[in-house]
Amino acid sequence: MPRLAYLGPEGTFTEEALRLLDPTAERLPCANVSAALNAARAGDADGAVVPLENSIEGAITTTLDEFAWGEPLLITAELLLPVQFSLLARPGTEIPHIKRVYTHPAAITQCRAFVARELPEAVVVSAPSTAAAAQEVSLPGSPYDAAIAARIAGEHYGLVQLAADIGDRSDTVTRFVKVSRPGPLPAPTGSDRTTLVVFLADDHPGALLEMLTEFSVRGVNLTRIESRPTGDGIGRYFFHFDFEGHIADARVGEAIAGLHRICGEVRFLGSYPRADGIAPQIKRGTSDAEFAEAGDWLARIRAGQV
Numbered sequence: 001m002p003r004l005a006y007l008g009p010e011g012t013f014t015e016e017a018l019r020l021l022d023p024t025a026e027r028l029p030c031a032n033v034s035a036a037l038n039a040a041r042a043g044d045a046d047g048a049v050v051p052l053e054n055s056i057e058g059a060i061t062t063t064l065d066e067f068a069w070g071e072p073l074l075i076t077a078e079l080l081l082p083v084q085f086s087l088l089a090r091p092g093t094e095i096p097h098i099k100r101v102y103t104h105p106a107a108i109t110q111c112r113a114f115v116a117r118e119l120p121e122a123v124v125v126s127a128p129s130t131a132a133a134a135q136e137v138s139l140p141g142s143p144y145d146a147a148i149a150a151r152i153a154g155e156h157y158g159l160v161q162l163a164a165d166i167g168d169r170s171d172t173v174t175r176f177v178k179v180s181r182p183g184p185l186p187a188p189t190g191s192d193r194t195t196l197v198v199f200l201a202d203d204h205p206g207a208l209l210e211m212l213t214e215f216s217v218r219g220v221n222l223t224r225i226e227s228r229p230t231g232d233g234i235g236r237y238f239f240h241f242d243f244e245g246h247i248a249d250a251r252v253g254e255a256i257a258g259l260h261r262i263c264g265e266v267r268f269l270g271s272y273p274r275a276d277g278i279a280p281q282i283k284r285g286t287s288d289a290e291f292a293e294a295g296d297w298l299a300r301i302r303a304g305q306v
């Protein structure tokens with residue numbers, strides 16, 4: 001039975017994602033994303049489950065930066081989870097008396113309209129996770145009047161639900177990934193995604209276009225692109241790419257090798273089954289068979305068999 005670290009404490013959306021990804025895993029709740037990933041790196045856990053992005057606010061930057069700068073980890077699975085937020089408080093609390101709300105930054109950005117409309121006077125403070133917020137609010141001397149978290153977190157920490165489904169949109173989805181220490185890759189399924197971090201060799205006109213060209217000419221469809229500051233000054237960025245396909249696919253492997261040739265550093269973060277099961281559209285001339293045939297053709301010419 002694998003042991004998986006995750007963004008805890010009990011009752012986070014990440015825990016729900018972990019349970020769906022691996023119902024039999026032993027769960028190791030951690031105080032934040034970095035601690036969960038470090039538990040996997042150090043061998044205290046076999047892997048970790050962390051949030052990566054949501055459909056409203058985009059990336060969870062802590063996760064992206066950990067993947068780029070921390071000891072290497074490999075993404076082996078992903079999950080798309082619809083999330084619903086509840087306003088939770090100690091029994092007896094009434095909405096007009098709520099002055100301080102505690103929750104995870106990803107929940108703050110997804111519940112802005114509700115807070116502006118129903119809690120216009122309230123200050124909203126960032127918590128390490130939604131369940132950490134619920135746990136804190138449950139303490140009698142807590143400086144916070146309410147938490148925004150999953151309904152189940154309220155039940156777990158003895159809070160009452162003052163409002164349900166308070167997200168600005170009812171169809172928000174968060175993408176979670178399961179990671180492990182580097183090792184064998186998940187086998188290709190025909191519906192896979194690959195994730196890379198790419199650092200430029202040097203800053204020059206067209207550098208981004210050159211990277212995108214490596215994908216474009218091989219018919220590789222991008223599903224996410226993110227620029228993150230390198231920390232070396234304004235205007236210095238590195239890039240995250242998610243795209244369709246598995247590194248075992250010829251077009252994907254060739255695109256990654258192309259990036260390796262022209263970029264400063266390419267960090268491979270994994271090829272893993274897509275949660276939505278969507279198969280890539282393979283453009284004419286970019287299937288494995290067509291790459292193999294072209295390679296054979298070139299070899300024949302080089303061998304003088306024109």
Ligand SMILES: O=C(O)C(=O)Cc1ccccc1
Pocket residue numbers: 007011012013014015051054083104106107128129130131174
């Ligand atoms: O804090 C949590 O419960 C998390 O798992 C992070 C998060 C926060 C808000 C939406 C989705 C995931």
